[in-house]
Amino acid sequence: MSTPSIESILARHPFFQEIAPAELGAIIEHARLISFEPGRLIFHQGEPAAQLFLITEGKVSLEVFAPQRGPILLMTLGPEDVLGWSWLFPPYRWHLDARALEPTQAIAIDGARLRERCEANHELGYQLMRHSVGVIEQRLQAALLQLVDLYGK
Amino acid sequence: MTAIVASSPTRNLPDPMLPRPFRVQRVRKETQDTFTLELEPATGEGDYPFAAGQFNMLYIYGVGEVPISISGDPTKPHRLVHTTRAVGVVTNAMRQLKRGDMLAVRGPFGNSWPVVEAQGKDVIIVAGGLGLAPVRPALYHVLAYREKYNNVVLLYGTRTPLDILYRREIEGWRSRFDVDVHVTVDRAMHPWRGNVGVVTRIIPKAPFDHLNAVAMICGPEVMIHFTVLELEKRGLAPGSIFISMERNMKCAIGFCGHCQWGPNFICKDGPIFSYEEIKPFFGRRGL
Ligand SMILES: Cc1cc2nc3c(=O)[nH]c(=O)nc-3n(C[C@H](O)[C@H](O)[C@H](O)COP(=O)(O)OP(=O)(O)OC[C@H]3O[C@@H](n4cnc5c(N)ncnc54)[C@H](O)[C@@H]3O)c2cc1C
């Protein structure tokens, strides 16, 4: 079975819908396929947040490390999920740890280049911000429901 | 084997108010506060037929009576199985029962999950916390007649990995190739390798055809509410969504009015309702 190209994955991904083909082509130049063994940290709290990841395979946990308790799993992400928002906002540092729980593949896109392109082309910037806000809103809702204790009596 | 269909509340019961003595055959601790009892009739009489979704009134001698769903396999009616969370007076007394102890049973009461209506369709079972117990008989039924259904999906959410019910059985379902099983928890530490997040997050990617599917939801009302929202976002019609409701009960046969909910008595008209039927008053304060 042939692996789909970065181009075909991005073209089909909800996050890049309504992006002009020429812009998508430019974004692809700053994207690469990357894989992680189970247990590998993908990024680490406090480090510079340089990339946006689109998970294509596997499972990733978002974690916070608590001294004396160890890593606490906050949420898991899987295929088609977007991982990492800190490249979008100053000070461009990761707030959490992300770790591959299974053999994981992702497309990593250079966050600084993406920001530059959004500044240069506000239509692209608007579309990407719109999709980002949509995903962030879903994550926020899910995180709020986790606080509600849905399964308590 | 014949298909099991929804039964009338008083099926097989000469007198639904008359408790019958049962003996505890087996006690299994499921989680910190939840346990499963397997019961056998003390009089030695045979099977205990029931439909998936029905409940019994369990009477603990000298303490009181509570409604508890039957969580066993409707295709194996020789075993009467109940999974209970100890929350108060009666359920805590029930937790003290040991093999050989006696209790009394009235039932089975109520209607059933739409396992017959779901034939030829995708089946999505969404359970939250203890809600897996009342919906497990529906899954048993669907798996016993697997060829009659399309995709079968179980989405199950609990607070932590320690709260997962029927762990070994879930592993068994997961290892079958004809059921999609997704378990998710709200909070976890390593070495948990499963999903973390609320159960509603799995719905957008669950493999079902919204035009030909039936969803069965069981859990606390707040979880049902958000699950219905996600299923509707996927395009599932309210008439294809079924939920199980709970209210305090006394008679269980529609006489006393204790379990009234809107225009319905849960013991007699439920506990399973189509969302279409109850949408106008579901989640309304004071009901
Ligand atoms: C149709 C039906 C099926 C049920 N199936 C199951 C089952 O399979 N397993 C199971 O563990 N429980 C089930 N229940 C809930 C169970 O009946 C109650 O937990 C039980 O009646 C509590 O009795 P108690 O004397 O132990 O608690 P009480 O001393 O009466 O109450 C203790 C605490 O529990 C709360 N409580 C009481 N009843 C309920 C309820 N129905 N829902 C939420 N909170 C309640 C009270 O408000 C109080 O805070 C079902 C209820 C219904 C109506």
Ligand code: FES
């Ligand atoms: S419990 Fe008496 S009417 Fe339902």
